[in-house]
Amino acid sequence: MENRTNIIDCTIRDGGLVNNWDFSVKFVQDLYDGLSEAGVEYMEIGYKNSAKLLNAKEPNHWRFLDDQFLKEEVITEKKFTKLSALVDIGRVDPNDILPREQSVLDMIRIACYIREVDKGLELVQMFHDLGYETSLNIMALSSVPEQQLIEAFEMVKESPVDVVYIVDSFGSLSPTDIEHQVKKFKAMLPNKQLGIHTHNNMQLAFANTLTAMRNGVTFLDSSVYGMGRAAGNCHTELLVTYIQKASYEMKPVLGVIEKHMLEMRQKWEWGYIIPYMISGALNEHPRVAMAYRDSDDRDKYVDFYDKVTSPEASLAPVSK
Amino acid sequence: MENRTNIIDCTIRDGGLVNNWDFSVKFVQDLYDGLSEAGVEYMEIGYKNSAKLLNAKEPNHWRFLDDQFLKEEVITEKKFTKLSALVDIGRVDPNDILPREQSVLDMIRIACYIREVDKGLELVQMFHDLGYETSLNIMALSSVPEQQLIEAFEMVKESPVDVVYIVDSFGSLSPTDIEHQVKKFKAMLPNKQLGIHTHNNMQLAFANTLTAMRNGVTFLDSSVYGMGRAAGNCHTELLVTYIQKASYEMKPVLGVIEKHMLEMRQKWEWGYIIPYMISGALNEHPRVAMAYRDSDDRDKYVDFYDKVTSPEASLAPVSK
Numbered sequence: 001m002e003n004r005t006n007i008i009d010c011t012i013r014d015g016g017l018v019n020n021w022d023f024s025v026k027f028v029q030d031l032y033d034g035l036s037e038a039g040v041e042y043m044e045i046g047y048k049n050s051a052k053l054l055n056a057k058e059p060n061h062w063r064f065l066d067d068q069f070l071k072e073e074v075i076t077e078k079k080f081t082k083l084s085a086l087v088d089i090g091r092v093d094p095n096d097i098l099p100r101e102q103s104v105l106d107m108i109r110i111a112c113y114i115r116e117v118d119k120g121l122e123l124v125q126m127f128h129d130l131g132y133e134t135s136l137n138i139m140a141l142s143s144v145p146e147q148q149l150i151e152a153f154e155m156v157k158e159s160p161v162d163v164v165y166i167v168d169s170f171g172s173l174s175p176t177d178i179e180h181q182v183k184k185f186k187a188m189l190p191n192k193q194l195g196i197h198t199h200n201n202m203q204l205a206f207a208n209t210l211t212a213m214r215n216g217v218t219f220l221d222s223s224v225y226g227m228g229r230a231a232g233n234c235h236t237e238l239l240v241t242y243i244q245k246a247s248y249e250m251k252p253v254l255g256v257i258e259k260h261m262l263e264m265r266q267k268w269e270w271g272y273i274i275p276y277m278i279s280g281a282l283n284e285h286p287r288v289a290m291a292y293r294d295s296d297d298r299d300k301y302v303d304f305y306d307k308v309t310s311p312e313a314s315l316a317p318v319s320k
Numbered sequence: 321m322e323n324r325t326n327i328i329d330c331t332i333r334d335g336g337l338v339n340n341w342d343f344s345v346k347f348v349q350d351l352y353d354g355l356s357e358a359g360v361e362y363m364e365i366g367y368k369n370s371a372k373l374l375n376a377k378e379p380n381h382w383r384f385l386d387d388q389f390l391k392e393e394v395i396t397e398k399k400f401t402k403l404s405a406l407v408d409i410g411r412v413d414p415n416d417i418l419p420r421e422q423s424v425l426d427m428i429r430i431a432c433y434i435r436e437v438d439k440g441l442e443l444v445q446m447f448h449d450l451g452y453e454t455s456l457n458i459m460a461l462s463s464v465p466e467q468q469l470i471e472a473f474e475m476v477k478e479s480p481v482d483v484v485y486i487v488d489s490f491g492s493l494s495p496t497d498i499e500h501q502v503k504k505f506k507a508m509l510p511n512k513q514l515g516i517h518t519h520n521n522m523q524l525a526f527a528n529t530l531t532a533m534r535n536g537v538t539f540l541d542s543s544v545y546g547m548g549r550a551a552g553n554c555h556t557e558l559l560v561t562y563i564q565k566a567s568y569e570m571k572p573v574l575g576v577i578e579k580h581m582l583e584m585r586q587k588w589e590w591g592y593i594i595p596y597m598i599s600g601a602l603n604e605h606p607r608v609a610m611a612y613r614d615s616d617d618r619d620k621y622v623d624f625y626d627k628v629t630s631p632e633a634s635l636a637p638v639s640k
Contacts, residue, residue, distance in 0.1 A: 174562070175495060175527055176534070202558060203520075207495055207527030214496070237594070238522060241601045242494070250601075254621040257594060262619060272592075274557070274577060281561045281570075299582060301574040 003245040004218045008042040009236050014228035019268045021062040034256040036079035039247035048085035050093040067103045075104050082106035089116045100131030107133040114144045117152040121159045128160040135163035142172050153188045163193045163219050171201025171280035175211040182215040195219030198234045201280025205234035225261040230286035231276040274301045323565040324538045328362040334548035339588045341382040354576040356399035359567035368405035370413040387423045395424050402426035409436045420451030427453040434464045437472040441479045448480040455483035462492050473508045483513045483539050491521025491600035495531040502535040515539030518554045521600025525554035545581040550606035551596040594621045
C-alpha cells in the first residue's frame with residue numbers, strides 16, 4: 001500500500017514562538033532546501049496574520065508573511081516541499097490572501113478554539129475558493145468537552161476543509177489518549193483526512209505522532225530538532241528516519257541541525273525542561289512555566305510545583 | 321485492581337556508565353531518600369562485580385559494591401526503597417555475595433547475552449538460595465533470533481528467577497516492537513513477572529515503558545532525569561508523575577533534579593543527542609557514537625552518518 005503520510009515541518013512557525021521569529025532569510029532558505037531534499041512534503045513558513053490587526057510596531061517577516069517578499073527574497077524557486085501558513089481567527093485579514101496561483105503558498109491552516117469553529121470554517125471556505133489546500137487545527141483539544149466536539153463536527157463535515165487536526169497544545173496526552181481521539185475523529189469525520197500536532201512536554205511527542213499515524217492520521221506536524229514553543233514539537237529528523245517511505249532521507253535534516261540548530265539551541269530555549277513537563281502533566285497551558293523560565297527562579301522546580309498545585313494556583317503569570 | 325507496578329531506579333548503576341561512577345556518598349544518600357519519599361520501590365545502587373576479576377586498579381564504590389561500606393557509610397538506615405545490584409556474567413565472584421540477611425541488598429539482577437542464559441541461571445539459583453530476589457536481564461534483545469529465545473526460555477521457565485527483563489540496549493525499539501516482545505515473553509513465560517529496561521535514543525523510552533506496563537510488565541527501569549549510558553533511560557520523574565499509584569510522589573524527585581542533576585548534566589553528557597539517535601535508528605551499540613562524542617568531530621552529524629552507514633562501516637571505534 002502506498003504510504004500516504006505527509007510531514008508538515010513547523011520549525012519556522014512554532015519555533016518562532018520561541019525566538020519571536022528571529023530567523024535569517026538564509027536559515028529559512030537552508031531549511032527549505034534541506035526539507036525538500038529530505039522529502040518532507042510541507043514546510044510551514046510562518047503565520048499569515050495581519051500586522052495591522054495585531055497593532056505590531058516592528059516588522060516580522062515570518063509572523064506577518066508577505067507574498068511578494070517570500071517570492072522575491074526567500075523562495076525564488078519552488079522545490080519538492082510545498083509551503084503552508086497558519087492564521088488565527090480574528091488576527092488574519094482575508095484581503096491579505098492572494099489567489100493561490102499568485103502566491104508561493106500552497107496551503108493555509110486555520111488555528112481555532114472549539115468555540116470559534118464556525119468562524120474557522122468561514123475562513124476555510126474563503127481560502128478554499130482561492131485555490132488553497134486548507135486545514136482546521138482545533139487547539140487545546142485535551143480540554144474540549146465531548147458534546148462541543150460533536151456539535152463542531154456537524155459543521156466541519158459540510159465544509160470543504162481538507163484536513164482536520166488533533167492538536168495537543170499542552171503536551172498532556174499519552175499514546176492511549178491519542179488513539180482514543182483519532183478513533184473518535186475518524187468515526188465522526190469519515191470523509192476528512194486527519195492531522196496531528198504534538199508537544200513534547202512529557203517526551204511523548206514522537207510516540208504520539210506514531211500512534212496517530214498507525215491509526216490512520218496522514219498529516220504529521222514536526223519541527224527540526226523539535227524547535228517549538230516551550231517543550232517543542234515532535235522532531236522532524238525522527239519522522240524521516242523512522243517512517244518507511246522511500247522518499248524520506250535523514251541526512252539533509254542532519255545537515256540543517258549541524259549547521260544551524262545547535263547554535264540556535266544555545267541561544268534560545270526549548271525542549272524537555274522540568275516546568276514544561278509539570279505543566280504538561282497538569283494539562284495546563286505552558287505560559288506560567290514560560291514566565292517562570294524567564295525569572296530568576298527558573299530552576300526552582302519544587303517551588304514551581306508547589307505554586308502551580310496550590311489551591312490558589314491560577315493561570316496568571318507567576319512573577320509580578 | 322491493585323497497581324502492581326515496581327519502579328527500579330538505575331541512576332547510580334546505568335548513570336555510572338556516563339561518569340565512571342563518580343558519585344559522592346552524599347548524592348547517593350540524597351537520591352535514596354528522595355526515591356523513598358517518592359514511593360519508588362527499588363534503587364539499583366551499582367554493580368556488584370569483582371574488582372579483582374576486572375583487574376581494576378582504582379577503587380570504585382558503586383561499580384564494586386561492598387556490603388560493609390554500604391551498610392556503614394551509605395545506607396545506615398533502610399527506608400521505603402529496596403536496594404538492588406547488577407552483576408555481569410564472568411565478572412562477578414559469587415563468594416562476594418553475602419546471605420541476604422547480612423546485606424543491605426534485597427535484589428540481585430543478572431545481565432547476560434542470550435548465549436549466556438545458562439550461566440545466568442546458575443547465578444540466579446545461587447543468589448536465590450542466599451535469599452535474594454533475582455532478575456535475569458537479557459541484553460541486546462533487538463538482535464536475538466527467535467529460535468534462540470525459545471531455547472533460552474525453556475531453561476528460564478524451570479529456574480526460580482522472579483523477574484525476566486526485556487532490555488532494549490540499543491534504544492532501537494518502538495512501542496509496536498515492545499508490545500510484540502511483551503506478548504511473546506508473556507506467552508512463553510506465563511509464571512514469571514516481566515521487566516522492561518529502555519534507552520532513549522529515539523525519544524521512545526517513556527512511551528515504550530508505558531506500552532510495556534499496559535501489556536502487563538510490572539518492573540519498570542528508569543533513571544532520574546534520564547541519566548544513563550549514551551541517550552540515557554526512561555525518566556523516573558515521568559513514571560512517578562504519570563502512573564496512577566497512590567504511593568508515587570513527583571516532588572521528591574524534582575528535589576533531587578534541582579539539587580543535583582542540573583549540575584551533573586552540565587558536567588557529564590547523556591540524553592537525546594544526534595549520534596545516539598542515529599545508532600538507535602540503525603539498531604547498533606552506542607559505542608561508536610560515544611567515541612565520536614569524545615572526539616573533535618562530536619557535532620559533525622552528517623559525517624558520522626556517512627561513516628556508520630558506509631559499506632565499510634564496522635563497530636570498531638571511529639577514531640584511531
